[in-house]
Amino acid sequence: MRLKIAVLAGDGIGPEVTHQATNILRAVAELGGHEFTFVEGLIGGIAITETGSPLPTATLDAALECDAVLLGAVGDNKFNALPPDKRPEAGLLQIRQALGGFANLRPSIAYTALSESSPLRPEVTKDVDILFVRELLGGLYFGAPRWWDRESNEAINTMRYTRDEIVRVARVAFELASKRRQKVTSVDKANVLEVSQLWRATVTEVSKDYPSVTLEHQLVDSMAMHIMNIPRNFDVVLTENLFGDILSDEAGVITGSLGMLPSATIGGAVNLYEPVHGSAPDIAGTGKANPLGAILTAAMILRHSANLEQDARAVELAVNKVLDAGYRTADIARGQQPGQTPVSTEEMGKLVHQAL
Amino acid sequence: MRLKIAVLAGDGIGPEVTHQATNILRAVAELGGHEFTFVEGLIGGIAITETGSPLPTATLDAALECDAVLLGAVGDNKFNALPPDKRPEAGLLQIRQALGGFANLRPSIAYTALSESSPLRPEVTKDVDILFVRELLGGLYFGAPRWWDRESNEAINTMRYTRDEIVRVARVAFELASKRRQKVTSVDKANVLEVSQLWRATVTEVSKDYPSVTLEHQLVDSMAMHIMNIPRNFDVVLTENLFGDILSDEAGVITGSLGMLPSATIGGAVNLYEPVHGSAPDIAGTGKANPLGAILTAAMILRHSANLEQDARAVELAVNKVLDAGYRTADIARGQQPGQTPVSTEEMGKLVHQAL
C-alpha cells in the first residue's frame, strides 16, 4: 500500500501534534510494509507570515497531488484584527473548498478511562458513541452576499443551501448509520429558517432510500440540550455547517477534552483530516498539547484513505491502552487519581507507538 | 401598584403553566395590596385554529395596551408542514417584533436542591449563576432576503446586524453586569463571519463606557464547550439571536430542566415574559408540566415591569423552599432520592403559593 500525505502543520500546537501523528503513521507503514510519503506545506498564520497568503498556491498544488491531507491547526491571535478573508482561518476554509470534501465526520466517543475528565456524570457518558456528519462547504461559512460595510455600520452573512448539497451529505450520514446503530438524527431550525425547511424536507426524502435506518429531526436548540442529557440516544448526527461546528465542540465534553477528537472530511477530490481542536497558542511549545486527537485523526486516514481498517483499529486500540494505563496530558488530567501519570505531548506519542 | 398584564397562554402546556403563574401574581397582589388585572389573548397554534392567524390583531392590540405580556408557549406538531411564516412560531416572532423588546434576559441558575437533576457533576454546577442577554430582534430570525425556492431547490436566510442594534443590547448586558459580578462574555464567530466581526468591534467599543466591567470574547463553538466545563466562569453572556437560542437551551442542563427557566424581554414598548421551555405537546394536559419556569417568569414581571424587587425575591425564595422540601415535577425528578415527593403541575403551583 502506497500513500502520499500532505502534512500542513499550521499554527500553535499544530506542528507538535501532527509530528506525533506522522510518527504513528510511519510506524504503521513499517509494521505493515506500506510506503507512506509525507509532503510538507504552509497554511494559516505561519503561511501569512512567510508568504503573505493563508493558503499559498504551492500548498494547494501539493495537496491536490496527494492521497490525503493532514492538517494540524490554524489560528493566531496576531491576526485577530484582520477581516475574515485575510485571517489564518481563511486558509482553512479555502483548502476545504478546494479539496471539495463536503462531509466532515467527527466521532464523539466516551472512553471509560477518561470518564473522570468529563464534567458530565459517568452514568451519562457511559457507552456513548456518536458520529457527527457535518456539512462542510455550505451555509453561513461560504454563502454570499457577505460584507461588513464600515460606512453604514451594517454587516450581513448568508446561509444558503441547495437540495443537491443536502442530498449528498445526507447520503453519507445514512450510509454510515446503516453500518452502525441504524439511526440518523438530523438537526435544523425548521420552525424559523427557510433553509432548515429545505434541509428537513430533503433529508426526509433521502431517508426513503434507507428503510432500515430510523430518521429523527431535532431543533438545534433542543439538540444542544439533549446531547448533554441523553447522549446515549444518538448514533449518527447530521447537521449543516455552523450547527455542526457548535454541537461537535459541545460534544467534546462527552469525551472530556477537545484534544481527543479527530475528524475526516470525505467526498471530495482529496480527503482532508484535522483534529477538532484549535491552535491553542497559549500552550504551544510547552509540551502540554494532547497529540491523541491528531493520532486518532491519523487512524481515520488509515480507515478512509488507505482502506486499512485493521491498522486504524490497532491505532485506536493503542490509544485506549495508553489511557487505560493511566497516562494523561494536562487536558485530560481533570479528575487526577492515584495511578495516573502526567505526560508531555512527545511522551504520549511515544507511548502510543510502543503500544502499537 | 397597578399592573395590567396580557396573558397569552398559547399551545400545549402553555395554558396550564401560565395558570399557575397568574395564581402566584394574584397572591402577590393580595398580600401587597396591589391591583393586577389580566387580559387574555390568543397566540400560536390555537390562534391559527380559531382565527386563521398565529397573531390575531385583537391579541396584538390588547398586548400593546398592557404593561406586560406573559406568554405561555407556542408550537403544535399539527402545523409542522407549513412554511415558517404560517406556523404557530410566526405568532411568537411577530409579537416579539411588534412589542420591540430587543434584550432577552435568560438566567441560568444552579439550585442546590436540584443538583441531582443535572447531567453535570454537582461540583461543576455548584454556585453557577449565569445571565444570558440574547439579542432578540435581529440576525437570521428576521433578516431578509429569506426564501425557499421550490423550483430551483435552493433556500437562503440572511444574518444581518447593524451597529445600533448591537450597541443597544450590549448596553443592557454591561448595565446588568455592573450590578452583578462585573463580567461580560460576548459570543460570536468572528473568525468566519463578517457579522460577528461587526459584533465584536461594536461590543468592544461599548465596553469602554464600563471600565469596571471585564469584557471577554468567545467563539460560539468554544463557548458551547466552556459553558459545560466551567460554567462558574461566566456572569453575563451576551449573544446574537440564534447563538443565544442554542446556548441558553444548552445551559438549561445546568439547572437540570428547561422547565425551570424563565425569561424577560426588555427594551421595547411593552416587556414580554416567557418561560424558556416549549409547548411540549406530548405532556400537555397530563399534569406533568413544570410550572416553575412560568412562576419564575412571573417573578421577572414583578422585577422588571412592576419594580417590586422584594416581591420578586419572595417568589424566588418560595420556589427554592418548595424545592428544598423535596417536591418535584417529573422533569426534575431525575435523581429521585428518598425524601422527594412527586407532584403535579397544579400541586407544585399550590405549594409555591403556600410557601409565599
Ligand SMILES: CC(C)[C@H](C(=O)O)[C@@H](O)C(=O)O
Ligand atoms: C477554525 C474554524 C474556522 C473552524 C470552523 O469553524 O469550521 C473550526 O472551529 C472547526 O470546527 O474546524
Ligand SMILES: CC(C)[C@H](C(=O)O)[C@@H](O)C(=O)O
Ligand atoms: C419557538 C422558537 C421560535 C423560539 C426561538 O427560537 O426563539 C424558542 O426556541 C425560544 O428560544 O424562545
